[in-house]
Amino acid sequence: MDNLTQLIRPNIRSLSPYTSARDEFEGDASVWLDANENPFGTLNRYPDPYQRELKRLISEETRISTEQLFIGNGSDEVIDLIFRLFVKPGTDKALTFSPTYGMYQVSAAINDAELIEIPLDETFQINLEATLPFLDDPNLKVVFICSPNNPTGNLLRQNDIVTLLKRFRGIVVIDEAYIDFAATPSWNKQLRDYPNLVVTQTFSKARGLAAARLGIAFANAEIIQWINRIKPPYNVSALNQKAGIDCLQNKDTYLSEVQRILSERARLITEFSALPIINRVYPTDANFILIEVDNASKCYAQLTSKGIVVRNRSKLIPNTLRVSIGTEAENNLLLNELKQLPT
Template sequence: MNNVKKLVRPSIATLKGYSSARDEFTGMEGVFLDANENPFGNLNRYPDPYQRQLKRQIAQLKHVSEENLFIGNGSDEIIDITFRVFCEPQKDKAVILIPTYGMYEVSAAINNIELIKVPLTADFDIDLSATKKALASEDAKLLILCSPNNPTGNLLNRGAMREIIETFNGIVLIDEAYIDFSDEISCNTWLKEYPNIIIIQTLSKAYGLASARVGIGYASQEIIHYFNKVKPPYNVSGLNQAAAIKALVDNETYLSQKEMILSERQKLRTALDKNPLVLKQYPSVTNFILAKVTDAKVIYNALTNKKIIVRNRSTQIKNCLRFSIGTPDENAQLIQALNNLSI
């Protein structure tokens, strides 16, 4: 573990962040003639740059302190900001465990950061010795762990995660986009133990707000301070902050949708088990199933012709398709289409 300040890019450590009008005054009361806004209308004011009301709601729900929260325009933005805060272009390196979420590679490339890709084991868990070896490489600054992992659907071993966090002298970003579907508790409970971790979650999956672009980051106050300097001042719109608060308050909808998705996942699993085109299904604690099929390209094209769009993950894992869990009707259409494919 390390002093976080030493890990921040020097230009970010010394950066004086933009001070927006709403940084100085919150815009709740008074005559506001400071932000060149139009005085008329309902959406005429800039939103809270620090999303305080939303953070209050999340802090309460997730049992964390507001000071340890960062809200991104989707968790994708938090991934990008992590690179920008900690990784010096053309110098520092980041480590990812493949196969995993494709955006890490894109974000690294945008930021001109070399990636070290370490394969997961055959059952898609952490290969401890290979990962440690990669992290020992000079200039390895950031490790990204995706748990539950996309596109494989499984959780990574917690003991191995801890061992790595405890020995790595860099930042560990833990992506928990799908944690709400699993029974596992969040790694945000590790925040007090490890100053070098960042946990990200999203409202795009279990909370059904992919369109609103709201991602949650949990980290030390020090890391949040750097993130706030780097983010665009008004990175989450007022409409989307309000939509997020509404979704978080409505626990009943959240729970009933989640229950439906999980029971539909079981139904799909049973149907895929019976289908001769499906050779293997991987265990999933998420809202999708990864399956090895006889010929992913042929099956993918045949489904697309029937206007059923799934994800072909064969470039990452040979002959594998990823099925998101849809509504009961959508899943029934998928099952029927798969059962009727004449290939």
């Protein structure tokens, strides 16, 4: 990317990154006296700072080179590192399409950056006409696109994303936390065509490892090198790396769980559509469904009083609840309660 270096914050361009003990040595050794570790125990050694085995398996599955992969402590860490790499506090800006995932706003605020929020249109798609004028702002460094979008559930139109990728001179991040539940390929297949593209994914959703905190960034090797320079040296614990490796080695479990979630999703859409308490069931490409009711706060309180917790999204979209797809038994409990609620 010809202007990539110009996009990196000047203080980071001139940064001498921390080099860990494990960065400096290459080769085979049997006596490790370089990192002030305790010589006893099983978790006594620092983890691989570059998560090589985990990346090898991701690379095998995606056919994307390990040099184009970054692993974060959840994709939330990736989002924050992107701010820190490209967005100068107090001066630079990022842009996103609302309503969307809340961490772009939080990360922007933490990094003292203005977040421009362009409202999605009535079908929750990007309003290009409203967006394009902002792309020429020299202080706009990063555009965050969440697709499938949280909390609306839908994929964003491919042509609009292509337009943004072509028109914008800064970094375009496509957050694909929910891509495994959508019937489209990942944007990570397009990295060669768009050097300014960063695709994020996570092990927290379809891979069932929310507790482990593993996020992925796919991008061109130069962007990945820059992210590596600013990341905390041992950002992904050995336990978490192992959990990711085990998960990738058990692909059948992942595939069958995604299928079960998708079939429950289809069932819930049908059942929700027939319930008088629900006014609207929004289309979804994710593992959750956004529904509209007459009084979301009341409905939310009624469900929590029965021990069922959904997400009240009314502040973003009036009278909506976001419902994650649970197990068949959990979904049945939810349906039973919804059927009994007074309309």
